[in-house]
Amino acid sequence: MSTVVTGIGELVTHDERFTSDLGVVTDAAVVVEDGRVAWTGPARHAPAADRVIDLAGRAVIPGFVDSHTHLVFAGDRAEEFEARMVGRPYDGGGIASTVAATRAATDDQLRANLVRLVAEMRSQGTTTIEVKSGYGLAVADEVRSLRLAGEVTDEVTYLGAHVVPPEHRGRERDYLDLVTGEMLAACAPHARWVDVFCEPASATAFDGDAAREVLLAGQRAGLGLRVHANQLGAGPGVRLAVELGAASADHCTHLTDADVDALAAGTTVATLLPTIEFSTRSPYPDARRLLAAGAVVALATDCNPGSGFSSSMPLAIALAVREMRMTTAEALRAATLGGAQALRRDDVGHLRVGACADLTVLDAPSYRHLAYRPGVPLARALDLS
Numbered sequence: 001m002s003t004v005v006t007g008i009g010e011l012v013t014h015d016e017r018f019t020s021d022l023g024v025v026t027d028a029a030v031v032v033e034d035g036r037v038a039w040t041g042p043a044r045h046a047p048a049a050d051r052v053i054d055l056a057g058r059a060v061i062p063g064f065v066d067s068h069t070h071l072v073f074a075g076d077r078a079e080e081f082e083a084r085m086v087g088r089p090y091d092g093g094g095i096a097s098t099v100a101a102t103r104a105a106t107d108d109q110l111r112a113n114l115v116r117l118v119a120e121m122r123s124q125g126t127t128t129i130e131v132k133s134g135y136g137l138a139v140a141d142e143v144r145s146l147r148l149a150g151e152v153t154d155e156v157t158y159l160g161a162h163v164v165p166p167e168h169r170g171r172e173r174d175y176l177d178l179v180t181g182e183m184l185a186a187c188a189p190h191a192r193w194v195d196v197f198c199e200p201a202s203a204t205a206f207d208g209d210a211a212r213e214v215l216l217a218g219q220r221a222g223l224g225l226r227v228h229a230n231q232l233g234a235g236p237g238v239r240l241a242v243e244l245g246a247a248s249a250d251h252c253t254h255l256t257d258a259d260v261d262a263l264a265a266g267t268t269v270a271t272l273l274p275t276i277e278f279s280t281r282s283p284y285p286d287a288r289r290l291l292a293a294g295a296v297v298a299l300a301t302d303c304n305p306g307s308g309f310s311s312s313m314p315l316a317i318a319l320a321v322r323e324m325r326m327t328t329a330e331a332l333r334a335a336t337l338g339g340a341q342a343l344r345r346d347d348v349g350h351l352r353v354g355a356c357a358d359l360t361v362l363d364a365p366s367y368r369h370l371a372y373r374p375g376v377p378l379a380r381a382l383d384l385s
């Protein structure tokens with residue numbers, strides 16, 4: 001069955017056929033057939049279809065691609081957030097409490113939380129989601145997390161190297177052997193990506209040498225690479241990500257000139273997570289420096305119960321504009337096309353002919369309202385079923 005979505009006041013396509021910024025078409029229509037975009041252009045030229053949906057002047061954008069989330073967990077860390085807001089710094093140490101709660105939860109409890117969060121994201125316009133493990137940190141618990149993540153997305157990431165779990169403290173070498181050996185072998189069939197929290201500044205995360213081991217082992221097991229890099233301080237994460245051809249280096253909060261040059265020259269996307277700086281009261285990444293150098297920038301939420309429990313891509317966009325001085329157009333591009341590039345996907349993040357028909361509707365006349373009206377629930381994924 002074909003559907004024509006018409007009455008679109010402003011349509012963002014990222015299609016170079018339309019010469020405007022972001023491939024914007026006004027008074028537009030989209031024809032969808034078999035779950036794919038079959039036609040876009042001015043509504044007055046739209047071909048006939050079996051069904052008509054009239055959006056009465058609302059804007060339509062490509063669904064958000066949230067390329068970095070941690071949605072498989074149990075427990076609540078609101079107290080930790082409140083402590084940070086009155087001055088306690090964030091060091092990644094609270095992850096252990098989520099690990100304990102996650103291990104203690106049943107499959108059904110984890111699944112219910114995961115499904116609820118995915119629905120929450122969709123109701124805010126997100127249509128593609130990457131989900132990491134990383135709160136199991138034992139073979140069976142990591143496999144379970146990845147299996148559950150695979151029920152809601154194909155973009156599943158093995159993050160056994162999130163932190164060294166409490167039972168391995170003082171025996172970090174043993175844990176690294178587990179993460180790159182038995183745990184990897186059990187997890188690789190359930191994942192597309194491997195990730196590592198490369199953060200020498202954290203007592204529980206991994207330094208550059210350990211991160212290299214994790215990534216190379218994952219690569220040998222057929223996984224694509226992603227890195228949590230340079231969140232708490234300058235370090236080797238970003239350059240390691242670029243050197244190994246990782247799809248994405250995530251956080252990029254503390255960058256040297258060499259890091260920026262490496263990102264600009266390589267194929268690794270710089271994924272910025274401003275809801276984390278918001279929720280940890282930390283300095284924001286320097287998006288303008290990355291854009292000026294020519295790096296590809298993505299925006300994602302990093303939704304997790306500890307360092308930032310927001311599922312909202314519109315909030316990430318508003319923060320990128322207000323706090324990181326991106327234009328609204330740059331922020332929207334980063335939240336759609338940028339996220340798709342960070343997942344090495346060419347079928348999402350845009351509305352060119354042939355793309356997945358992931359349309360997000362705004363209760364507003366223009367995408368500009370995403371930053372202009374912060375905190376207002378304007379975006380939702382359009383249900384075409």
Ligand SMILES: [Zn+2]
Pocket residue numbers: 068069070228302
């Ligand atoms: Zn993360």
